[in-house]
Amino acid sequence: MKTSTRVLMGPGPSDVHPRVLRAMATPLVGHLDPEFLEVMDDIKTMTQETLQTKNPLTFVVSAPGSAGMETCLVNLLEPGDEAVICIHGVFGNRMADIAERCGAKAIKVEADWGSPIEIEDVKIALENCNPKLLAIVHAETSTGVLQPLEEISRLTKAAGALFVVDAVTSYCGTELKVDEWGIDALYSGSQKCLSAPPGLSPVTFSQAAIDALDNRKTKVQSWFLDLSLVKNYWAGAKRAYHHTAPISSMYAMREALRIVLEEGLENRFARHRKNHELLRDGLESMGFKFLVEEQYRLPMLNAVRIPEGIDDLTVRKRLLEEYNIEIGGGLGPFAGKIWRIGLMGESSDANHVNMLLAALKNIIL
Amino acid sequence: MKTSTRVLMGPGPSDVHPRVLRAMATPLVGHLDPEFLEVMDDIKTMTQETLQTKNPLTFVVSAPGSAGMETCLVNLLEPGDEAVICIHGVFGNRMADIAERCGAKAIKVEADWGSPIEIEDVKIALENCNPKLLAIVHAETSTGVLQPLEEISRLTKAAGALFVVDAVTSYCGTELKVDEWGIDALYSGSQKCLSAPPGLSPVTFSQAAIDALDNRKTKVQSWFLDLSLVKNYWAGAKRAYHHTAPISSMYAMREALRIVLEEGLENRFARHRKNHELLRDGLESMGFKFLVEEQYRLPMLNAVRIPEGIDDLTVRKRLLEEYNIEIGGGLGPFAGKIWRIGLMGESSDANHVNMLLAALKNIIL
Numbered sequence: 001m002k003t004s005t006r007v008l009m010g011p012g013p014s015d016v017h018p019r020v021l022r023a024m025a026t027p028l029v030g031h032l033d034p035e036f037l038e039v040m041d042d043i044k045t046m047t048q049e050t051l052q053t054k055n056p057l058t059f060v061v062s063a064p065g066s067a068g069m070e071t072c073l074v075n076l077l078e079p080g081d082e083a084v085i086c087i088h089g090v091f092g093n094r095m096a097d098i099a100e101r102c103g104a105k106a107i108k109v110e111a112d113w114g115s116p117i118e119i120e121d122v123k124i125a126l127e128n129c130n131p132k133l134l135a136i137v138h139a140e141t142s143t144g145v146l147q148p149l150e151e152i153s154r155l156t157k158a159a160g161a162l163f164v165v166d167a168v169t170s171y172c173g174t175e176l177k178v179d180e181w182g183i184d185a186l187y188s189g190s191q192k193c194l195s196a197p198p199g200l201s202p203v204t205f206s207q208a209a210i211d212a213l214d215n216r217k218t219k220v221q222s223w224f225l226d227l228s229l230v231k232n233y234w235a236g237a238k239r240a241y242h243h244t245a246p247i248s249s250m251y252a253m254r255e256a257l258r259i260v261l262e263e264g265l266e267n268r269f270a271r272h273r274k275n276h277e278l279l280r281d282g283l284e285s286m287g288f289k290f291l292v293e294e295q296y297r298l299p300m301l302n303a304v305r306i307p308e309g310i311d312d313l314t315v316r317k318r319l320l321e322e323y324n325i326e327i328g329g330g331l332g333p334f335a336g337k338i339w340r341i342g343l344m345g346e347s348s349d350a351n352h353v354n355m356l357l358a359a360l361k362n363i364i365l
Numbered sequence: 366m367k368t369s370t371r372v373l374m375g376p377g378p379s380d381v382h383p384r385v386l387r388a389m390a391t392p393l394v395g396h397l398d399p400e401f402l403e404v405m406d407d408i409k410t411m412t413q414e415t416l417q418t419k420n421p422l423t424f425v426v427s428a429p430g431s432a433g434m435e436t437c438l439v440n441l442l443e444p445g446d447e448a449v450i451c452i453h454g455v456f457g458n459r460m461a462d463i464a465e466r467c468g469a470k471a472i473k474v475e476a477d478w479g480s481p482i483e484i485e486d487v488k489i490a491l492e493n494c495n496p497k498l499l500a501i502v503h504a505e506t507s508t509g510v511l512q513p514l515e516e517i518s519r520l521t522k523a524a525g526a527l528f529v530v531d532a533v534t535s536y537c538g539t540e541l542k543v544d545e546w547g548i549d550a551l552y553s554g555s556q557k558c559l560s561a562p563p564g565l566s567p568v569t570f571s572q573a574a575i576d577a578l579d580n581r582k583t584k585v586q587s588w589f590l591d592l593s594l595v596k597n598y599w600a601g602a603k604r605a606y607h608h609t610a611p612i613s614s615m616y617a618m619r620e621a622l623r624i625v626l627e628e629g630l631e632n633r634f635a636r637h638r639k640n641h642e643l644l645r646d647g648l649e650s651m652g653f654k655f656l657v658e659e660q661y662r663l664p665m666l667n668a669v670r671i672p673e674g675i676d677d678l679t680v681r682k683r684l685l686e687e688y689n690i691e692i693g694g695g696l697g698p699f700a701g702k703i704w705r706i707g708l709m710g711e712s713s714d715a716n717h718v719n720m721l722l723a724a725l726k727n728i729i730l
Contacts, residue, residue: 199611
């Protein structure tokens with residue numbers, strides 16, 4: 001297999017550190033080997049630390065972020081439940097779709113793509129139903145919006161509902177405080193600001209979420225994602241076999257988490273901000289306009305409007321073929337209209353920003 | 366991370382070839398990069414070849430074998446459907462559990478653990494319901510039974526039902542002819558006789574299965590596993606984004622498939638048989654008795670009764686700690702009563718057999 005050496009500046013996966021690649025190439029031990037159970041324990045502890053939570057039920061789903069999303073929703077929702085789903089991009093829509101597949105009624109709170117959800121709209125929705133949970137995307141990868149969470153968490157709790165957060169793109173790239181912000185269920189992905197290969201989804205559940213799970217009247221519709229089974233493998237005294245964990249990917253996960261903690265969360269967030277500012281200044285000096293208002297912009301996912309007269313695919317193809325740089329196109333209504341430039345984890349790097357700006361100048365100007 | 370160098374002779378994962386480990390450590394390209402789409406195409410073609418099928422809908426689920434099982438059942442079953450589920454071990458039970466979570470009625474055909482399902486029992490079950498499908502495990506990893514499939518396929522087709530097969534442990538280790546045997550839906554795992562790391566599940570679907578999917582009255586209950594969405598990423602002209610594929614694991618999968626085809630399926634099956642015979646002769650000369658009658662024994666998963674007076678855990682612990690050899694214990698009613706010795710893929714090797722026999726002799730005799 002001969003692959004090109006890409007610089008990954010799209011919406012994920014991001015570049016993976018050589019230490020993580022090497023960890024993944026470690027010969028395997030069995031999935032119930034005492035040495036592997038130690039790896040799982042390490043991962044659990046470091047996931048708690050990076051999510052700033054003490055939740056005992058913190059682990060990694062053996063499948064990508066979308067399966068993490070499904071894990072949160074299928075375990076907490078039952079037929080007939082009402083769920084407030086906030087939608088300001090692709091991933092809010094996906095949550096509503098999954099909630100409905102659970103037999104729940106999705107009460108949708110929508111905002112224009114590129115803007116955050118309004119507090120007032122959340123308040124109205126919560127008042128007009130009997131919500132089991134409210135689900136919202138912290139960092140909308142399809143639009144580049146950073147959604148403030150604390151006030152919405154407060155309202156959700158006041159309404160007696162669980163607060164469910166999609167942190168796929170924000171995790172390890174910007175402030176995310178599970179316990180302090182009162183998050184009851186959260187999922188992320190391995191391949192964004194954590195910079196591990198795609199395929200795994202870190203998740204965490206509060207005691208209130210576990211209580212909701214314990215009080216279900218019906219079985220969870222997915223066997224593979226059923227927390228009442230999975231938790232015995234990750235957290236049970238007996239470490240009961242459920243499925244065969246993706247051992248090599250877990251080795252990678254462990255090493256990626258170690259790198260995050262060696263850097264320190266605050267330093268990592270600051271690096272993401274700094275490289276975002278470098279990119280922003282460079283793009284704005286070339287005349288680019290950001291999709292999102294400054295205060296709501298994600299540092300790790302920069303959505304910029306494609307200038308008039310510039311063809312989306314032509315430029316992205318040239319970036320990839322001539323410069324080995326991947327950036328992302330727009331999704332849904334933004335297809336052909338925006339680019340999504342990722343500065344996630346290892347990809348959040350001043351040299352990368354400079355390379356991209358230079359390549360874009362050569363192609364466009 | 367310091368892990369021991371294990372010899373994996375349990376029920377999976379099996380040893381992974383260094384070429385596969387190296388492939389997995391390749392720096393990543395994006396999941397929609399033209400070069401990655403080529404990798405997916407290679408995997409698809411080689412999966413078809415190793416499954417002996419021309420099914421266009423052949424691909425790899427981005428999660429372990431249990432998720433492959435769930436993919437087959439949630440896509441083909443709807444609430445109110447009747448499904449004949451054959452149970453002669455842990456994995457038949459799991460299929461029945463999932464079928465019921467789909468809202469289907471599971472009509473169970475059972476055999477003693479350690480014996481195959483009887484044709485006559487299948488016939489009676491099919492005659493007494495209106496079956497949407499019949500599901501059966503080809504190689505029961507919990508008992509070591511190889512289930513003959515051809516006659517049951519014929520009966521299932523005659524009853525107008527779809528024939529669904531669990532080939533997690535048989536795939537790439539013993540004869541498995543999807544098209545010739547009339548299999549409509551099949552799932553396997555990456556970590557058994559294919560000898561790739563765990564985490565992926567090769568699947569294939571016949572036209573009849575696709576027709577059943579197209580004629581559903583209800584949405585598939587899982588978004589992540591919904592074939593009507595996944596197939597656009599794997600097989601659609603547009604290769605539409607569904608989820609982020611586990612790129613590194615797919616690199617590993619591709620290399621493992623290449624190794625299988627370089628060896629040749631028939632040679633690989635013969636090697637699995639030969640090393641099984643070597644192990645069998647050695648174990649029998651030490652007085653061990655196999656759980657399963659000779660004609661139904663799996664070559665890659667050898668279930669032997671633990672001799673009277675020998676403590677299961679003590680021996681397995683010594684094998685692991687003193688010899689770095691992993692073998693498997695029994696599941697369910699066989700816990701503490703049998704060992705499951707895997708000779709799968711790279712682990713099916715005469716040196717491994719000799720090492721294990723010598724170590725067992727030293728510990729037991």
